[in-house]
Amino acid sequence: MNTIETTEAETLTAEDVAALIGDAPAPCPGAFCPSDVAGVDWVLKKIAAARAEAKLIRENMELMARAEERKAEALEWRYGPAIQTYLRAELAGGKGNGKSKRLPHGVIGFRTKPAGVQVTDGAALLAWARECLPEAVTEALDKKALAARLLDTGEVLPFAALQPAEEVFYIK
Numbered sequence: 001m002n003t004i005e006t007t008e009a010e011t012l013t014a015e016d017v018a019a020l021i022g023d024a025p026a027p028c029p030g031a032f033c034p035s036d037v038a039g040v041d042w043v044l045k046k047i048a049a050a051r052a053e054a055k056l057i058r059e060n061m062e063l064m065a066r067a068e069e070r071k072a073e074a075l076e077w078r079y080g081p082a083i084q085t086y087l088r089a090e091l092a093g094g095k096g097n098g099k100s101k102r103l104p105h106g107v108i109g110f111r112t113k114p115a116g117v118q119v120t121d122g123a124a125l126l127a128w129a130r131e132c133l134p135e136a137v138t139e140a141l142d143k144k145a146l147a148a149r150l151l152d153t154g155e156v157l158p159f160a161a162l163q164p165a166e167e168v169f170y171i172k
């Protein structure tokens with residue numbers, strides 16, 4: 001079966017799903033087809049178990065990944081200064097491409113980190129920026145508040161459309 005990956009979640013209509021599965025077998029292959037409470041509940045139990053297993057796998061993989069990240073950080077802390085000394089000597093000897101050196105398992109190098117701002121008091125900074133640098137202050141639109149107003153008043157705006165509520169099938 002082919003899978004399609006997208007970068008954002010999207011809602012598919014029944015026609016979209018039919019087009020995607022095209023030549024897939026009809027629902028309920030074989031002898032069993034849930035047609036009563038017990039059958040439907042059995043399928044829901046299987047779906048819930050599969051989702052719980054997927055969640056457990058994701059959690060365990062996250063724990064394992066964090067452990068490997070901690071190991072990498074410890075190795076970098078322990079050996080980083082020696083590797084920096086090695087790289088400086090290599091670059092001073094004309095080896096490497098200026099600021100970095102490619103090795104079989106990675107690249108070591110130096111990069112210039114641009115100057116930036118570290119905010120220590122957000123409220124004070126915002127007050128200062130409103131007065132002294134207004135172009136640094138941006139606005140955000142609360143779409144929930146806008147939707148509530150459009151629903152309450154029935155206003156029609158030429159630059160925004162209200163999406164009506166719709167019933168969507170789900171399995172949870």
